[in-house]
Every structure is written in C-alpha cells, then in structure tokens.
Amino acid sequence: MINNFPMPYQFTCRLVFGFGLVYAAVTTLGLLTLESPDDPIGNPYFTLMELLSILISLLMAISMVGVHQYAAKEEKFYSLTALALIWLTSCITSVVHFLILTVGHTPEAHQLSNYSFFFSFKWPSVVYALDVLAWDLFFGLSMLFTSKVLKKGGLERKVKLLLLLSGTLSLVGLIGLPLQNMQIRNIGIVGYAVVGPFAFLLMGILIGRQNQIQD
Secondary structure (H helix, E strand, C coil): CCCCCCHHHHHHHHHHHHHHHHHHHHHHHHHHCCCCCCCCCCCCHHHHHHHHHHHHHHHHHHHHHHHHHHCCHHHHHHHHHHHHHHHHHHHHHHHHHHHHHCHHHCHHHHCCCCHHHHHCCCCCCHHHHHHHHHHHHHHHHHHHHHHCCCCCCCHHHHHHHHHHHHHHHHHHHHHHCCCCCHHHHHHHHHHHHHHHHHHHHHHHHHHHHHHHHHC
C-alpha cells in the first residue's frame, strides 16, 4: 500500500456518510409534508435535496482518489476504473441537478409543452434517465471495481462486502427500465443511497487505520 494518505480522504469519506444521513432526514421530512404519495416534494426540502445530491457526489469522487492511492500497484487498474466511473457519476449528477435548480425553475421552462418530459423525476423523462445512468450504472460499476482493490480479511473484507452489495443493488435497479417499473428501480436507490454511504464510512476508517500504521 502507498504511504502517507492525506487526512482529507478520510474526512471526505466520513462526510459522504454524514451528508447521506442529512439527505435521508430531509427526504423523510419532505415526504411527511405530502398530502398524496403522488405529489412531488416541495421546497425547501426539494432544493436542499438537489444541493445535497451535488455535494455528496463530489465528496464521493474526491474520496475515490484516496482509494486509488490506497490500492496496491497490481490493483491500480481497478481503482483507476472505479475513479473514472465515480467521476462520471458526479459530473452527470451535478449537471442534472444544477439544470433543475436553475433552468428547470424558470417561467420559460414551465411554459414548455413537454416540460415534464425534460425536467421531472417521473418516468419517462430526460433528467430521470440521466440520473439512472449516473447512479444505477456508473456508480454501481464503480463500487464493483472498487471491491476488487480489497483483498485482505478483517475490515477490508467488511468494506468489500458492502461495496459488492451497494454495486449489485444499484445495477439491479436498471431492470426497472425495460420493465417500465420504477418500483424495481427503487432497489437501485437502496444500493447507492442507503448502503453506499456506509461503505464510504468504512472506507474512511480503513484509510485512516492505514495512515496510523504508516505514521
């Protein structure tokens, strides 16, 4: 393993978990305000969720740089592939949610006859498809490639199992698209929004322990 891992990677992994909890809390509060399950979540919850999505994706991408440094030389192919995929996830997510927060809320956008096709999170829509591409496909693959970096037992094995679970569930969510069933796609949400933050938390602890050993 490479020596002297910078502290920021440990910190960003923990921030992914912390902001993941905040996202879950904001989403729950937003859902509790709905009169009908079919209603969209309103503000301020919706705006907070969009901002947190961008922030969490960026923190994940930064954290994966630390994982790439952590990887043994013979595992660099897997860690570099995982890094590229998580950056694709972050870039697509940032574009999608930034567009929704800015262009999507303008009067001009709402006057479009096909507004919901472009800007809503009800299937089918352009932003929904991009979100699925980012999180179910790219994030899922990133987690599976990251799991290949971890070969030892103990904490590494626990992180590996969480990564495999997170990646697999995320990819399973893709099955909802050809079946036109977004309830199945929700399996992917469990993979990246529930299991994923725990995997990053343990990765941060793993990198921190390695840093202490080298010190």
